[in-house]
Amino acid sequence: MSAEQFTFTFLNVLSLMFIVLIVGAILLFIVYYIIDITQHTHTLRRNYPVIARFRYWFEHLGTFFRQYFFAMDREEMPFNRAERAWVYRAAKNVDPNAAFGSTRDLNPTGTILFLNSAFPVLEKDAALPSPVTIGPYARTPYTTSSLFNISGMSYGALSKPALLALSRGAKKAGCWLNTGEGGLSPYHLDGGCDLIFQIGTAKYGVRDMEGNLSDSRLQELAAIDAIKMFEIKLSQGAKPGKGGILPAEKVSEEIAAIRGIPVGHPSISPNGHTDIRSVDDLLDMINHVRTVTGKPVGFKAVIGETTWLVDLVKAIRNRGIEHAPDFITIDSADGGSGAAPQPLMDYVGLPLKESLPWVVNLLIEAGLKQRIKLIVAGKLITPSLVAWALACGADFVNSARGFMFALGCIQAMQCHKNTCPTGVTTHNPKLQRGLDPTDKANRVAFYHQNMTYGVGMIAHACGVSEPRQLSSRHVHIVTAPGVSVSLDDFYPQPVVIVDNKPATPSTEPTNSEVRHG
Structure with a gap:
């Protein structure tokens, strides 16, 4: 041709x-x-x-x-481009500096400003975060120096390679990984990091055939050295008043076996513990789990109505501080790594900026601040927000979405659809293929390392040698007239009635004097 x-x-x-x-x-x-x-x-x-x-x-x-x-750098929700970009750079361990001034508006009400010292701490005098011991009355207390840790994310909500990367990265970073309410998977254990086992309302992983709490299963878990503490989840930021939601398409045979539920059916936990209906029930459960396991036990909750916390303080004072929870995890209403109904996600619960100072002041007045450690979570993915939480009285900060960004999450908003394009929250093998656990473990460790460094940098600028020495006197908040005031003035201490009379003066330090650890 x-x-x-x-x-x-x-x-x-x-x-x-x-x-x-x-x-x-x-x-x-x-x-x-x-x-x-x-x-x-x-x-x-x-x-x-x-x-x-x-x-x-x-x-x-x-x-x-x-x-x-x-979207502009500072306007997108739930996390804007500037916040995500900092996490991405931190996780990749690249240049964290920016040029030509901040794009952050310093005038809106609620803006946080740290008060720099005329005599900042010199680099040679700087110190690493001090160790904190949780659970002094448990047979096996837990001591850690890590101030920034990985919040609860279950296997099922996250993919296998994502959990492998988090476990291995947490080991490198020296921080803990919370299992989430979906039970203990082999992938949580893979990296050998410290684990916090979460007991959800469905009691996955610690339930018998009828769904009740199993002491034998608790003892089996307590024998695993990697599990350092147990956390009873009352509620979580994305959906206060509703249990965990795992769509049917994400319930594989393996996940069903770990949780003890049918394959291919949605995993929907009760909206509350059937055996915890009062503060006395809660204290009974905490002490029971602590007695059976010998390890520190606390609870996680979104703060809304606060009367029950005052009742909790009264009950602890009546029983003795050895019966108190070893820690309280306060989740902010703007949490949300999991699937949730939008009415609950948008309108229910208090944000951390209100709940954390209130709980801190309550524990200080009751003389319990040193006994009960405070862990907080809720959109705290940058050093400034972590430093703010520590200054307000938190002992530790947890993050879920921050570490998801470190894994490569692009905020595609597909977490509950099994179509996550970065493989973080999907069980589709084709989509998981792009997430290399070895590479992403390094990014998790780098993110933690640069977070700790960033919080320390703020602390040193404020004139203290390490982050846990930050207090509310180091922070101002912009008020409605556009002028900032001290956090101590912005969050006055409440008068807490205990035993039908005002709480007796405590030997605890005031909020501005609190030193963590």
């Missing part, structure tokens, strides 16, 4: 293919037109057949492209 004949034949075939595509497109248009004009579910598609379908397509794509083309 000559070159001219080949060219002629090729052009004919190309023309034929083009005609086939045009005819196919017309037929497809006709089919969709008939479907749209005859259906009765979607008004737009009935009124504007075929064309209206592009609206849904653009709406879907907008979720992915909004953050790249339309």
Whole structure:
């Protein structure tokens, strides 16, 4: 065949293919037109057949492209570009510096400002975070220096490679990893890091065949050296008043076996513990688990109505401080690594900026601040927010989404759909393939390392040698007139009535004098 004949034949075939595509497109248009004009579910598609379908397509794509083309650095929710960019740089251990001034507006009400000292701590005098012991009345107390740790994320909510990376990264960083309420998986144990076992309302991993708390299972877990503490989850930030939600498509055979539930059915925990209906029940459960396991036990809750906490303090004073929880994890209402109904996610619970100072002051007045350690969580993914929490009285900070960003999360908002494009929250092997646990373990460790360094840098600028020496006197908050005031003035200490009389003066330090650890 000559070159001219080949060219002629090729052009004919190309023309034929083009005609086939045009005819196919017309037929497809006709089919969709008939479907749209005859259906009765979607008004737009009935009124504007075929064309209206592009609206849904653009709406879907907008979720992915909004953050790249339309959102400003400081305006996107739940985390803006500036926050995510800092985490990405920290996790990759690249240059953290920025140029030409901050893009953060310092005028809005609620803006946090740290008070730098005229005589900052010199680098040679700087110290690492001091160790803190949790559970002095447990048979096996837990001591750690890590002020920043990985919050509860279950196997099921997270993928296998994501948990492998978190476990190995936590070991390198020297921080703990909370198992979440989905039970203990082999992937939590893989890296050999310290673990906090979470007991959710469904008691996955510590339940008998009837769903009740199993002492034998508690003893088995307590024998695992990696498990350092037990946390009873009352509620979580994304959905106060509702239990954990794992969609049916994410309940594989392995996950079902770990949790003790049917394969392919949604895993929906009760919205509360059936055996914890009062503060006395809560203290009974804490002491029971501590007695059986010999390890520190605390609880996690989103703070809303606060009367029960005052009642809890009264009950502890009546029983004795040895019966107190070893720690309280306060989750902010703006938490949200898991799937949740939007009404609960948007409107229920108090944010950490209100709940943390209130609980700190309550424990100080009751003389319990040194006995009960405070762990906090809720959008604290940058050094400034972690330093703020420590200054307000927290002993530790947990983060879930911060470490998800370190794993490569791009905030695609697909966590509950099994379609996470970065493999963090999906069980689709094709999507998991891109998440290399070895590489991402290094990023987890780098993120923790740079977070600790960043918080220390703020502490040294404020004139203290290490982060746990930060207190409320080092922080101002901008108020409505646009002028900042001290946190001590902004959060006055409440008068707490204990035993029908004001609490007796405590030997505990005041909020501005609290030293953590």
